[in-house]
Amino acid sequence: MRWMGKINPVFLVLILLLLAVAFLSPYFLQPAGYMNFLKRAAPIAILAVGQLYVINSGGFDLSAGALVTLTVIGSSILLNGDPSATWWVICVMLVIGAMVGVANAFVVSYLKVPSIIATLGMMITLSGIALTWSGGAPRGYLPENFRFFGRYLIKDVPLIQLLPVAVIVMIIVCGALWWLMHRTNYGKQLVAMGDNPQSARLAGVPLVRTRTIAFVVSSLSAVIAGILLGGFAGVSTDVGVGLELQAITAAVIGGAQLLGGRGTVGAAVAGALVLQTVFTLLNIFGFPKPIRDVVQGLILISAVALASFRRRNSGG
Amino acid sequence: MSKVKPLFEMRGITKAFPGILALDDVSFDCRAGEVHALVGENGAGKSTLMKVLSGVYQADAGEIFLQGEKVAFLHPLESLKQGVSVIYQEFSLLPDRSVAENIFLGREPMRGLFLDKQSMREMTQTVLKMFGDKHNFSAETLVGTLDVAQQQMVEIAKALSLEAQVIVMDEPTAALNDSECELLFNLIDDLRKQGRSIVYITHRIREIKRLADRVTVIKDGKIAARFDHVPETDQIVEAMVGRTLGQFYPELAAPDEIGETVLRIEDCSNARLHNISLDLKAGVITGFAGVQGAGRAALAMAVFGADPFVSGAVTLEGKPLNLTSPRQAAQAGIVMLPGDRKAQGLSLMQSVFDNAFISARAFSTPLGNPFRTNHADRNDIQKLLDQLDTRAASYDVEIKSLSGGNQQKAIVARWLALKPKVLIFVEPTRGIDVNTKSAIYRQMRKLAQQGAAIMMISSDLPEVLGVSDRIMVMSDGRIVAEFPNGVSEADVMRAATHSADEQIVQGVA
Structure with missing residues (x-):
């Protein structure tokens, strides 16, 4: 039974929860059912993996949710329904995202502000910018070719019938970030730095560069999540509220260690799916939205408590 | 008997x-x-x-x-x-409580419902009296303000109060x-x-x-x-x-093993170091002795660029060098094995491989394969770890499961992958058992024989005297004396403790 200890429990939990949903709601077993589920899970999975980069580096990125909002609001204002502008607006948003990541990393690295505070400040700043820009209410609208990523379903796919574009985006982004984290020199340095920044520095790891890339990855993933959410949810001023905490919860459910050094991309994606499944279950039972928040909070605390319990027992 | x-x-x-x-x-x-x-x-x-x-x-x-x-x-x-009282290496004292409160923790004397502070203090003083006048604290002193030796006394006092x-x-x-x-x-x-x-x-x-x-x-x-x-x-x-140990310390450098000057430090200073001049030659182990705070560790950090010199000149193989970060130093071929392995040397949750690979990865293409870096691949690192006789169930286990000596070997392997020219060993055998100590000395000598210049900084004076080809004595951030191998402990200690006065005398004369 020793091998059981090596399997991340998040995968077992995910399977159990999916079985429960399938049992309670047979619609879930239809392609339309599970593909819709994956489509809804895509932004949170992407955010969770981006967040994992910062968590593994030893920090938090609380600005991700506000950046999602800024992406949706900013895109709709810049586009104002003009489909020919979609591509450059997406580029502009990615550049803004990269700048936010660099700014976060700068404040953390050079001004020595703990990341939880630095990105909290960034979150408030970005929310303020989004609200100022929009004048407090959604303006403009997103053309169809922008909403393509979040909304479009490819039909008549062999075997699975339907394939949402959002799911393809999720697979590509998470796959690329899995490779960067687990199969490159950069990823290994990132995790080693989160484990012990002092020893990493004395081993020659460029801390500032490594950390900056982690924050930029997190911010870019927030922009991509924003593009997907704008696609299927449309424009609103609170689209990103609380997403950073969902992302952190998902990463932690996946076993990521807060303050760095341990956490895998696969488990973070599984964590995001667990969270989404729990939300689906609560919907099936007809609980209102505030209950979701209560449950999410409790899950976050229990996941961290369980993780430290497991570590204590394994002699960690 | x-x-x-x-x-x-x-x-x-x-x-x-x-x-x-x-x-x-x-x-x-x-x-x-x-x-x-x-x-x-x-x-x-x-x-x-x-x-x-x-x-x-x-x-x-x-x-x-x-x-x-x-x-x-x-x-x-x-x-x-x-x-029966056992005093472990890690103390079980509460820093924000007084000495008396710590000694009677969990068995405080009571008077009715209330803590009997008076008798607790008196009982503590009785116990402390057994130390004579050697302790410089009282029953009311907060434990957090005591130094390690005094905290140890509190632990012992606790044992005595239990009449152990x-x-x-x-x-x-x-x-x-x-x-x-x-x-x-x-x-x-x-x-x-x-x-x-x-x-x-x-x-x-x-x-x-x-x-x-x-x-x-x-x-x-x-x-x-x-x-x-x-x-x-x-x-x-x-x-x-469990076997006859040949010679505890390895042979000294033979005259033909001593090579050119690799690193030259001329009149370098920073906040803690003053006018340091030093030549490190290939093939030579230079040991640094001195009391705590004499500046030996600061010198290691300065040469490694972690706490750099602010004035003076450093040349490596004749080329001027500006050392401002460990990364630059390592790039140039100067590497350091930190004294506090846990805090400064290891990523404890990562594998032996990851810890041994970290520096090779840090100086390779960021997007490259982490087990086939520009400096070493999996085979190379495996071979290095094997050569150093690293004992681990596998090199994929977390490094924290290894003993101190084996952890140290992973750090040595990390740097050997970069083929360094200057190696700075800080407290290389702290907390390491005798058998491994000797192996580490031999390894240092072997590296010197392969052409590296080696700096060794250690608080273990016999070790410095046994391993080094030459011994530099530091005091107050200065190098105050230099001895060849064979000098006595007494001579070194005299230089380390009295040199400051002598210097002044010399200056006057």
Whole structure:
């Protein structure tokens, strides 16, 4: 039974929860059912993996949710329904995202502000910018070719019938970030730095560069999540509220260690799916939205408590 | 040999953990009024034996007698009540509480519903009186304001207040400097005179010679040797290691092994270092001696660029070099093995491989394959770790499961992958057992023979004198003397402690 200890429990939990949903709601077993589920899970999975980069580096990125909002609001204002502008607006948003990541990393690295505070400040700043820009209410609208990523379903796919574009985006982004984290020199340095920044520095790891890339990855993933959410949810001023905490919860459910050094991309994606499944279950039972928040909070605390319990027992 | 009855006696103790026989038919005793040194490599079973004595573990077989009566402690509190007190390396003191509160933690004297602070203070003072005037704190002093040696006294005072007849000390000098050690030794002498039994766990030969009445060497869970006197160093070492140890320190550099100057430091200073001038030659091990705070560690950090010089000139193989970060230094070929392995050397949750690979990865294409870096691939690192004789279940296990010596080898492997020109070893054998120590010295010599210039900084003076081809003595951030190998400890200590005055005299003259 020793091998059981090596399997991340998040995968077992995910399977159990999916079985429960399938049992309670047979619609879930239809392609339309599970593909819709994956489509809804895509932004949170992407955010969770981006967040994992910062968590593994030893920090938090609380600005991700506000950046999602800024992406949706900013895109709709810049586009104002003009489909020919979609591509450059997406580029502009990615550049803004990269700048936010660099700014976060700068404040953390050079001004020595703990990341939880630095990105909290960034979150408030970005929310303020989004609200100022929009004048407090959604303006403009997103053309169809922008909403393509979040909304479009490819039909008549062999075997699975339907394939949402959002799911393809999720697979590509998470796959690329899995490779960067687990199969490159950069990823290994990132995790080693989160484990012990002092020893990493004395081993020659460029801390500032490594950390900056982690924050930029997190911010870019927030922009991509924003593009997907704008696609299927449309424009609103609170689209990103609380997403950073969902992302952190998902990463932690996946076993990521807060303050760095341990956490895998696969488990973070599984964590995001667990969270989404729990939300689906609560919907099936007809609980209102505030209950979701209560449950999410409790899950976050229990996941961290369980993780430290497991570590204590394994002699960690 | 006198036939005094032992105060406690353990007979035929056997204790198995899953997959390992930690203690195999071990017998051990200690008489009243003696210090019995328990010696062995890390993982030999010393601490396990003492945990069986105190009731942390229960033996699978064997008997324990305390003052002639058979006992079986199920919990450390039971042994504590019967007068057996174990002082571990990591103290269990509360920093924000006073000395008295710590000593009586969990068994505070009460007067009705209230804490009887008055009698607690008086009882503490009575215990502290046993130290004579050696402690410089009172019952009310906050423990957090005490230094390590004083905290150790509080732990001992706690044991005394429990009227412990058997006091076990587990490597008590690990964090103490020389004068603090002397204080502790005197204290132990006093305890011995009071007729208590002291079990002293250590792997420092010097302390055995200073303190022990009897010595027991334990190896791989078995008694390897028992001495009713203090034996010669070689006898202890041989018993610990289980084979005849050729020469403890390797040969010095032969004249033809000494090469060109690799690193030249000229008149360099920073906040803690003053006018440092130094030549490091290929093939030479240069040792640095000095008291705590003399600037040896600061010099290592400066040469490695972690805490750089602000003035002066550094040249590497004749080319000027501006060392402002460890990364730059390592890039240029200067590397450092930090003194505090856990805090500065290791990513504890990562594998042995990841820790050994980290520097090769740091200087390779960021998007490259982490097991096929520009400097080393999996085979290279595997070979380096094998050559260093790194003992691990596999190189994929977390490095924190390895012993200190094996962790150190992973750090050495990390740097060897970059083929450095200058290696700075800071406290290379701190907390490492004797057998591995000798292996590390040999490794250092081998690196020197392969053309590296080596700086060695250590608080263990015999080690500096034994390994180094030349010895630099530091004091107050300056290099104050240089000696060839063969200098006596006394000469070095004199230079390290009195040089500041002499310099002034010389300056005047």
